[in-house]
Amino acid sequence: MVWSAQQYVKFEDERTRPPRDLLAQVPLEHVSRGIDLGCGPGNSTELLVERFGPDAISGLDSDDDMLAAAAKRLPYTTFHKADLATWQPDRPQNLLFANAVFQWLPNHLDIFERLMDGLAKGGVLAVQMPDNLDEPSHRAMEETAHDGPWAPLFEGQSIRRAPLPAPSVYYDRLAPKASRVEIWHTIYNHPLTDAAAIVEWVKGSGLRTYLDHAGPEHRDGFLKAYSARLERAYPRTADGKVLFRFPRLFIVAVH
Numbered sequence: 001m002v003w004s005a006q007q008y009v010k011f012e013d014e015r016t017r018p019p020r021d022l023l024a025q026v027p028l029e030h031v032s033r034g035i036d037l038g039c040g041p042g043n044s045t046e047l048l049v050e051r052f053g054p055d056a057i058s059g060l061d062s063d064d065d066m067l068a069a070a071a072k073r074l075p076y077t078t079f080h081k082a083d084l085a086t087w088q089p090d091r092p093q094n095l096l097f098a099n100a101v102f103q104w105l106p107n108h109l110d111i112f113e114r115l116m117d118g119l120a121k122g123g124v125l126a127v128q129m130p131d132n133l134d135e136p137s138h139r140a141m142e143e144t145a146h147d148g149p150w151a152p153l154f155e156g157q158s159i160r161r162a163p164l165p166a167p168s169v170y171y172d173r174l175a176p177k178a179s180r181v182e183i184w185h186t187i188y189n190h191p192l193t194d195a196a197a198i199v200e201w202v203k204g205s206g207l208r209t210y211l212d213h214a215g216p217e218h219r220d221g222f223l224k225a226y227s228a229r230l231e232r233a234y235p236r237t238a239d240g241k242v243l244f245r246f247p248r249l250f251i252v253a254v255h
Contacts, residue, residue, distance in 0.1 A: 019044035038101025042070030092120035119255040136233035
């Protein structure tokens with residue numbers, strides 16, 4: 001799937017709150033080697049650079065558009081292209097930081113175990129992942145996919161990503177390799193102008209897979225049908241806005 005940095009940063013302030021909250025719980029005063037995994041357009045990398053310095057942090061992503069945006073944003077930071085499904089650091093790291101990327105990899109529990117082996121003693125694996133498949137925004141994607149002239153393209157299959165395991169599963173897998181594991185959920189309630197703003201938000205993330213699968217012939221129709229579902233699912237607040245509820249899972253594991 002090809003990503004769009006321009007679309008992603010339309011809600012940059014809201015999207016940067018989770019990595020900021022994750023970083024606040026990283027128990028490191030000094031980092032000499034740290035990597036932002038799935039750095040995207042560099043908004044999370046910038047937080048790491050501000051805290052630990054430009055010489056300590058690099059970024060990694062698999063998408064050329066995201067890497068180009070990150071390099072433009074942080075011209076003195078090193079960025080690399082790599083596939084997180086197979087990547088492993090070539091030397092021990094103090095910090096492996098991942099904001100909203102591993103939910104796309106069904107085998108990320110195996111990857112986490114491997115990444116723990118890539119940490120220096122006392123190093124930290126810090127991860128944030130959306131845990132929002134049960135929210136109206138994402139249920140409506142599945143409903144729309146199977147209700148329209150594009151439905152035959154989705155017949156007998158679901159392209160929705162796999163749901164996240166329970167926190168206990170993460171703990172059981174990480175605890176044998178960690179001196180400490182912290183796991184928590186945070187539910188963000190973002191006030192947005194209207195349901196159309198939610199559509200714009202998810203066009204930069206989960207909705208892209210559905211639009212790509214529906215194809216250019218059905219893109220406009222799919223968006224119209226999906227938007228109508230969101231209009232019904234998100235009532236207006238007293239000031240005319242809508243609250244976009246967004247649960248996220250956080251993990252901090254210390255080697």
